[in-house]
Amino acid sequence: MSDLVEALRFYQELGIEDLYRREAKPKAPQSAMTPDLFAPSTESLDDVRTDLGECARCKLHKTRNSIVFGSGNPQAEVVFVGEGPGADEDAQGLPFVGRAGQLLTDMINNSAQRMSVALRREHCYICNVIKCRPPGNRVPERDEIEACSPFLLRQIQAIRPRVVVALGATAARCLLGRNEPMHRMRGQWFDFQGTRLLVTFHPSYLLRDPTKKKEAWEDMQILFRFLYNL
Numbered sequence: 760m761s762d763l764v765e766a767l768r769f770y771q772e773l774g775i776e777d778l779y780r781r782e783a784k785p786k787a788p789q790s791a792m793t794p795d796l797f798a799p800s801t802e803s804l805d806d807v808r809t810d811l812g813e814c815a816r817c818k819l820h821k822t823r824n825s826i827v828f829g830s831g832n833p834q835a836e837v838v839f840v841g842e843g844p845g846a847d848e849d850a851q852g853l854p855f856v857g858r859a860g861q862l863l864t865d866m867i868n869n870s871a872q873r874m875s876v877a878l879r880r881e882h883c884y885i886c887n888v889i890k891c892r893p894p895g896n897r898v899p900e901r902d903e904i905e906a907c908s909p910f911l912l913r914q915i916q917a918i919r920p921r922v923v924v925a926l927g928a929t930a931a932r933c934l935l936g937r938n939e940p941m942h943r944m945r946g947q948w949f950d951f952q953g954t955r956l957l958v959t960f961h962p963s964y965l966l967r968d969p970t971k972k973k974e975a976w977e978d979m980q981i982l983f984r985f986l987y988n989l
Contacts, residue, residue, distance in 0.1 A: 819891035825852035829886030849892040859962035870979035927961030
């Protein structure tokens with residue numbers, strides 16, 4: 760019952776009022792339409808993590824507690840990319856485990872349930888542009904992104920997902936190489952190394968401005984419609 764109450768609360772925050780029971784069975788994800796989304800890679804995620812090592816390639820290693828590499832399904836069809844670890848992530852060594860992480864879980868799981876599809880957070884892979892927490896959760900600086908982004912790209916190449924979802928402006932600008940405001944990128948499809956990239960809000964922004972949750976719901980609909988041919 761508590762799960763149902765939480766789901767109802769989430770939908771109400773999104774501005775969705777017409778909740779009803781759907782009898783359709785969950786659909787399984789389709790196979791990737793294009794097998795060579797990325798240049799062939801013989802690396803695994805473990806290979807990338809081993810190469811990263813106890814990284815000291817930028818100044819963030821001086822203040823971190825943990826390297827937050829990423830977590831989830833190494834064969835995921837969807838990779839979510841955030842900005843950088845926060846305090847909870849730095850303490851646990853895992854991405855999106857704090858309040859923003861719980862909201863991301865709700866965005867994935869509750870939206871999938873709403874649309875009667877089988878995707879859940881554990882089916883996805885989640886990581887960040889940078890692997891170490893910036894002091895005070897500030898925006899990552901250019902040299903920090905330049906030091907970390909090659910490992911992010913190798914992670915994505917190792918997984919070869921069907922979709923990359925950029926969470927927030929920092930992730931979108933890093934992956935796309937374009938300096939545009941969020942309102943021009945959000946909810947739009949872009950090409951990223953031959954596969955689809957969708958831009959949506961970072962969950963921490965939605966915590967600060969819950970009025971944007973309805974737009975985030977719309978973005979999740981775009982994602983699921985593509986994945987499941989809805």
